[in-house]
Amino acid sequence: MTDFPGAPTTPSTGRLRVLAAMSGGVDSAVAAARAVEAGHEVTGVHLALASNPQSFRTGARGCCTLEDSRDARRAADVIGIPFYVWDLAERFREDVIDDFVAEYAAGRTPNPCLRCNEKIKFAALLDKAVALGFDAVCTGHYARIVDHPDGTRELHRAADAAKDQSYVLGVLDADQLAHSLFPLGDTTKDVIRAEAERRGLAVAKKPDSHDICFIADGDTQGFLAERLGTAPGDILDADGTKLGEHDGAYGFTIGQRKGLRLGRPAADGKPRYVLDISPVDNTVTVGPVEGLDVHALTAIRPRWCGTPAAGEGRYTAQLRAHGEEVPVTAVLGEDELHVRLDTPARGIAPGQAVVLYDGTRVVGSATIASTERAVGV
Known part of the structure; x- marks a missing residue:
């Protein structure tokens, strides 16, 4: 079978050593299966991110439970690939949970999923994978990668707009993108579930996880109060x-x-x-x-999905994980971005990410540091 869209530049054999991150859900299981079907040598890995994981999930809340680990292992067995559990709980606590608490203490509103992609799945995991000789990390994110003849790659929105996750992947740099596989980017969720069922994967009807994975009961205020007093x-x-x-x-x-x-x-x-x-x-x-009407913002710590952008240009911007795109004019610098919205947007807070798009292509991401409003506070 030919390779799926978005595979990295392959060696002469066309066969890659792929590490498939398997959360225990349907998306990552099908992504791993597709990587195998594409002819790659695939190894599954489940990331143990909780220091004291619960045994079972409560409906669709949370993830990283012992049940999720077992579901990932069973899926790997059905697919026929080796499977391991890697303990990244300490790194996850430092880079994601502690950062989450510190951001709220500073009056900002962080996005922990975006930080997990930046620091865990495409930094700690990818670094370890490359060190062990793997060519790429495969995940079940809904996003597309477009390759060009000169070897450069671009990150684009998924075909299924309702499931698109390019916003939380906007932190990936060119090197991380070069070692990434997103086999689900051209597929809808209904098709993925039907495919999982055909493949005999028990997770075919498992609910998607939502909310913040390390706050399984959904009580963010209680979680913060316990740590901040x-x-x-x-x-x-x-x-x-x-x-x-x-x-x-x-x-x-x-x-x-x-x-x-x-x-x-x-x-x-x-x-x-x-x-x-x-x-x-x-x-x-x-x-x-x-x-709440914000008409301009300044963002810091830009990360570019490919060649760093600079100067003034017209883009669209997504300002929240499930927000709509808005047309903007952005002045892009090495250390910060200045973004002016064509029409005001509401509920924009420091700590959130602004992700810029050129059509469906992700240009890059930055952390909102301050906003300007039509009505002063």
């Missing part, structure tokens, strides 16, 4: 009037409406939203929804 402060309106109190500014996110526990309603009777979180004086500022 109680830190009472004031909830203010835009003119500085005290409206209520909170137990920790880390428990709020920009754009939040529910759970504000305000002492009195707004004079106009309209809902109020979190507009600003200040760790310096431990205050949370709320106001009308119009105060």
